[in-house]
Amino acid sequence: MMDEDDDAPPILVKGDATTTEGALATGMADMDILKVPITIITGYLGAGKTTLLNYILTARHGKKIAVILNEFGNSADIEKSLTINQGDQQVEEWLELANGCICCSVKDSGVNAIELLMDRRGAFDYILLETTGLADPGNIAPLFWVDEGLGSTIYLDGIVTLVDAKNVLRCLDQPTSEEAAHDENHGGHGGPLLSTAHLQISHADVLVINKTDLVTEAELEAVQQRISSINALAQMRLTDHSKIPHLEGVVLDLHAYDRVDAASLDFASKGHSHLDSTIGTITLTLPTVTDKRLQRLDAWLRSVLWSSVLPGHDVVTNWEIHRLKGRLTMSDGQIKLLQGVREVFELIDGSDVSTNTTQPAGGTTPGGKIVIIGRNLSGDTTRGAFQRSLNTAVNEEI
Numbered sequence: 001m002m003d004e005d006d007d008a009p010p011i012l013v014k015g016d017a018t019t020t021e022g023a024l025a026t027g028m029a030d031m032d033i034l035k036v037p038i039t040i041i042t043g044y045l046g047a048g049k050t051t052l053l054n055y056i057l058t059a060r061h062g063k064k065i066a067v068i069l070n071e072f073g074n075s076a077d078i079e080k081s082l083t084i085n086q087g088d089q090q091v092e093e094w095l096e097l098a099n100g101c102i103c104c105s106v107k108d109s110g111v112n113a114i115e116l117l118m119d120r121r122g123a124f125d126y127i128l129l130e131t132t133g134l135a136d137p138g139n140i141a142p143l144f145w146v147d148e149g150l151g152s153t154i155y156l157d158g159i160v161t162l163v164d165a166k167n168v169l170r171c172l173d174q175p176t177s178e179e180a181a182h183d184e185n186h187g188g189h190g191g192p193l194l195s196t197a198h199l200q201i202s203h204a205d206v207l208v209i210n211k212t213d214l215v216t217e218a219e220l221e222a223v224q225q226r227i228s229s230i231n232a233l234a235q236m237r238l239t240d241h242s243k244i245p246h247l248e249g250v251v252l253d254l255h256a257y258d259r260v261d262a263a264s265l266d267f268a269s270k271g272h273s274h275l276d277s278t279i280g281t282i283t284l285t286l287p288t289v290t291d292k293r294l295q296r297l298d299a300w301l302r303s304v305l306w307s308s309v310l311p312g313h314d315v316v317t318n319w320e321i322h323r324l325k326g327r328l329t330m331s332d333g334q335i336k337l338l339q340g341v342r343e344v345f346e347l348i349d350g351s352d353v354s355t356n357t358t359q360p361a362g363g364t365t366p367g368g369k370i371v372i373i374g375r376n377l378s379g380d381t382t383r384g385a386f387q388r389s390l391n392t393a394v395n396e397e398i
């Protein structure tokens, strides 16, 4: 069913974005248009993405959600959009679902999908973008995160990755021949192969380990350990049939890019297991940051993220950063948050949302921490080189 006012300008309803803290919301108070959150839902083929969307779309959350199915002309995805909409037409127009949510599929990349969304329908308070099972979220997330053209209307709330508890270990250990060929063309250099499953896990803010009904307790434990060895920053949820009773703060309204939870950084820094040789999480410590140190840190980040050069350590090679989060304590007591996806990064003013009030403001480290998830970082030698490079960089005299 289509509304008759399709060509009307977008009217964005007031959503939870009003409570957003940090730079992504800077200036929002003076703006007439409020930001609408977008959550990217990703996960390997058959992990339970459509099941999760159907669950969210029929749950009582009181939100009017717009769902975008990102298809790439692949017949499997057209079938999927039919599943979601329970119709028999190819969905290129909006469909209105029973609880007021709306749904469409797009053939193009995410930004075009959102532009279409804005043009066609305005009255919604949440956007869910489901990627194809083979998508690399690291290519999609930065488009929504700090894109100037979109900055005034939407913000990236988080990436939710569905993991198939039954099949994920096989996907991680035996990349397909297409993945192997792709990896070779993207700097694989004969090291452990990087599968799509690795990429989807490393970029996640929330990992939903689904299909728990199909594995034993011991198998589930092994999956959890392996997944957290790849991404120790993400929150992890165990589900069957993608059932998540309380969506708020678990899948929706995460604020994963405008807040940094000190407790999650502390947790990530405790995970030292090297179960996965391809991707892992490392934690670097930082002293209290003065203005001069902040400039030097910024230069270090540009070198590492933009030029893939670790200052002073050019022998450490072949690494690749997917996700980066940090929490800095400034010498005047202010907190700054660091967020990065691939080469895009941002230092923003902010507070944390840690619920652990018994900890000092900076968690166990008075100065601060940077947690990095990426490829070929998991060895102690590499972590040590990163820490030394950072120490030298921030302590250098200007």
Ligand SMILES: Nc1nc2c(ncn2[C@@H]2O[C@H](COP(=O)(O)OP(=O)(O)OP(=O)(O)O)[C@@H](O)[C@H]2O)c(=O)[nH]1
Pocket: 043, 044, 045, 046, 047, 048, 049, 050, 051, 052, 080, 132, 133, 162, 210, 211, 212, 213, 214, 239, 240, 241, 242
């Ligand atoms: N046993 C079991 N089956 C599940 C569970 N979650 C989903 N399924 C089934 O697994 C199949 C795939 O689920 P989908 O939700 O379509 O998965 P998807 O990630 O959207 O799949 P693609 O579109 O192929 O990438 C469906 O038949 C679901 O009913 C679960 O927790 N347990």
